[in-house]
Amino acid sequence: MLESGQLVQGPLVERFEHAVAALVGRNHGVAVSSGTAALQLALKVLQVAPGDEVLCPALSWPSPAHAVRMAGAKVRFVDVEEDEWNSTAEALRDARTSETKAAIVIDQFGNPARAAQIREALGALPIIEDAACALGSRFANGPCGSLGKISCLSFHPRKILTTGEGGMCLTDDDDIAEKLRMLRNHGQLGGQFVVAAGNFRMTEMAAALGLAQLKRLDEIVVRRRELAALYRELLEGEITMQRTPEGGESNYQTLGVLLPQGHDRNAVREKMAERGVETSVLSFAIHKLGSFTGSQASLPIAEHVAARGIALPLFPQMRNAEAEQVTATLRGLLRE
Ligand SMILES: Cc1ncc(COP(=O)(O)O)c(C=O)c1O
Structure with missing residues (x-):
């Protein structure tokens, strides 16, 4: 080339x-x-x-x-x-x-x-x-x-x-x-x-x-789905994850979870980072961003997900034990 x-x-x-x-x-x-x-x-x-x-x-x-x-x-x-x-x-x-x-x-x-x-x-x-x-x-x-x-x-x-x-x-x-x-x-x-x-x-x-x-896309998606299923099992009952519509299949490009009310998102993310788990803010309520200043829209679910959501680590090379460590760290923090 x-x-x-x-x-x-x-x-x-x-x-x-x-x-x-x-x-x-x-x-x-x-x-x-x-x-x-x-x-x-x-x-x-x-x-x-x-x-x-x-x-x-x-x-x-x-x-x-x-x-x-x-x-x-x-x-x-x-x-x-x-x-x-x-x-x-x-x-x-x-x-x-x-x-x-x-x-x-x-x-x-x-x-x-x-x-x-x-x-x-x-x-x-x-x-x-x-x-x-x-x-x-x-x-x-x-x-x-x-x-x-x-x-x-x-x-x-x-x-x-x-x-x-x-x-x-x-x-x-x-x-x-x-x-x-x-x-x-x-x-x-x-x-x-x-x-x-x-x-x-x-x-x-x-x-x-x-x-x-x-060439590796299928393999990547299969592994991401396995890891997402493991996360779902480990977080069941305690932390909300995104639901896939019946018959559909996600590639789990981003694994988002919503922190329960009463937990400060920044504090949770900082403590996760101190314990070696990197997370990121999940997404944005776009109408609330500076680029849309003046928007009067009230869109409560987007605002809620944007305020409570974090993205947990998920990558095809991730081992099950690492996902277990992430969820154990998160569950531990939420119980402190
Ligand atoms: C939903 C959605 N649309 C569009 C884009 C923009 O893609 P790019 O970063 O390649 O411009 C992104 C990027 O994160 C996205 O998440």
Whole structure:
């Protein structure tokens, strides 16, 4: 690859695109420079613009909501369901107004949204699936990444498969795929600059990393599921974990737990760190962030999960004994 001199957007990127699209059963994969870029381009192709409104779950890393704002449109935040931590079909349908141009549906932490119900509830409204965390997860009726007009993946290092930075749009629509390819590459089509657009291309080095890991994806997901099942067994009855909808399967990209009321999250995290267990804040109630100052929305479940949630260590090389140590440390601290 280095000898070919083609370091950006070459044959390895194309191979990676085909491999990911085939895995998820979509006609096209369009590799880009990050998951956020994938969301930005998806919104652009769907012509989301000032005056429009886009539905977006309130519990997440802020990228989807920021992408809507960067398109000049308004974010209509939707609360999440209390056990699955994704927005339901009913909540999305009820939040819709006459200005709603599209809905972003997130498979949060790798947990599949209820795709069939959402599709039915939203009818012809274009859906952008934010499957940034969900490669290898499954809805009851198909792989995550297969919902809606465009699905967006991230390959950031915290994701199930990483290319360093990277992302991909997946779609079945030939016209959308062509527009996405044009928009990621300075607005070029057939040798002409047809739109003023930026550079969102993936490098060949990134694609090579992605292709190598793709071979191990099944193995990675199987081990993560084993560890998540062990965590569930060890924390049963004491600490809340995310529930997967019937028939669906999570890849457990992030293992979130909610600390019971009465325990200070920062204090618990600090004491865990002193005992050798690194944790992180699970997620954010995006409408409460500085970037959305002035938002009057009250979305109690997203706020609760954001305030009480921590992510526990989970990685494919983790041994069962290490998961046991993590849970013993956490249970011990909560009883002190
Ligand atoms: C749900 C969700 N969407 C989008 C992104 C953005 O992905 P990237 O970091 O590749 O831009 C993330 C990243 O954490 C995410 O969790």
